Amino acid sequence: MRGGIPICFPQFGNCGSLEQHGFARNKIWVIDDDPPPLPPSDYNGKVYVDLLLKPTEEDMKCWPHCFEFRLRVALAMDGNLSMISRVRNINGKPFSFSFGYHTYFSVSDVSEVRIEGLETLDYLDNLHQRERFTEQGDAITFESEVDRVYLSSPNVIAVLDHERKRTCVLRKEGLPDVVVWNPWEKKSKTMIDFGDEEYKQMLCVDAAAIEKPITLKPGEEWTGRLELSAVPSSYCSDHLDF
Numbered sequence: 697m698r699g700g701i702p703i704c705f706p707q708f709g710n711c712g713s714l715e716q717h718g719f720a721r722n723k724i725w726v727i728d729d730d731p732p733p734l735p736p737s738d739y740n741g742k743v744y745v746d747l748l749l750k751p752t753e754e755d756m757k758c759w760p761h762c763f764e765f766r767l768r769v770a771l772a773m774d775g776n777l778s779m780i781s782r783v784r785n786i787n788g789k790p791f792s793f794s795f796g797y798h799t800y801f802s803v804s805d806v807s808e809v810r811i812e813g814l815e816t817l818d819y820l821d822n823l824h825q826r827e828r829f830t831e832q833g834d835a836i837t838f839e840s841e842v843d844r845v846y847l848s849s850p851n852v853i854a855v856l857d858h859e860r861k862r863t864c865v866l867r868k869e870g871l872p873d874v875v876v877w878n879p880w881e882k883k884s885k886t887m888i889d890f891g892d893e894e895y896k897q898m899l900c901v902d903a904a905a906i907e908k909p910i911t912l913k914p915g916e917e918w919t920g921r922l923e924l925s926a927v928p929s930s931y932c933s934d935h936l937d938f
C-alpha cells in the first residue's frame with residue numbers, strides 16, 4: 697500500500713549512495729511532548745504535532761552527519777495541512793542533503809487531471825537518464841508514465857481534478873523543485889506494493905530540493921514548508937497567485 701507524504705531525506709531518489717529516497721521515511725520518529733508554540737501570527741485555531749528524528753549509530757555508518765530533524769504537521773480549522781521541516785546541523789562539519797515531500801494525491805482519474813504552474817519550466821526526465829528538457833505544453837496532463845523533476849518552480853502549484861471538481865493547491869517555501877510521478881500501467885505491474893490499476897487514481901507531486909542540494913554549516917538550520925489546501929475547481933487558477 698502506498699500513500700500519504702513520505703519524507704525523502706537526506707537523499708531524494710537514487711542520486712547518491714543511500715537507499716532510494718534516503719532513510720528518514722523508514723524510521724520511527726519521536727513525538728516532542730513539549731514543542732515550541734506556534735507563532736501568534738500562525739495560530740488561527742491550528743492543531744499540530746512535532747516529530748523528531750535524530751540519526752542512530754546505524755544511520756551514522758552510512759551517512760556520518762549529526763542532525764536534528766523537526767517535522768511539524770499542523771492542521772487548520774479550514775482543513776489546510778501544513779508540513780514544516782527544520783533540519784539543524786549539530787555536527788562539527790558542514791553537510792549537504794536533498795529533500796522531498798513525496799506527496800501522493802488521490803485523484804478520480806489521472807487522465808483527467810492537470811497540473812498548473814509548471815508550464816515552460818525546465819525539467820530533468822528520470823525516464824531519459826535525467827536529461828534536461830523544457831516543458832512546452834500549456835498545463836501538464838497525463839497519458840503515459842511520467843517521472844520528472846521540474847526545476848526552479850513557482851511557490852504555488854495547482855493539481856486540478858476535473859471529475860471531482862476539486863483543485864489541490866500546493867504552497868511551498870524553500871523547495872525550488874517539483875517532482876511529478878505516475879508509474880502508469882507497465883511499471884505498476886512490477887511494483888509489489890501497488891495494485892496493477894492503482895496508477896489511475898493517484899499522482900505524486902512532490903515539493904523538493906534536489907538539483908541544488910542544501911548545505912548546512914555547523915549550527916545552521918534549514919526550513920522547508922509545504923501547505924496543502926483543497927478548493928472547488930470553479931475557484932481555480934485565475935485566483936491563484938502563481
Ligand SMILES: O=P(O)(O)OC[C@H]1O[C@@H](O)[C@H](O)[C@@H](O)[C@@H]1O
Nearest residue numbers: 709716717798822843844875877
Ligand atoms: O518506489 P519508491 O522508492 O517509493 O519511489 C517511487 C518513485 O518516487 C518518485 O518520486 C521518483 O521520481 C521515482 O523515480 C520513483 O520510482
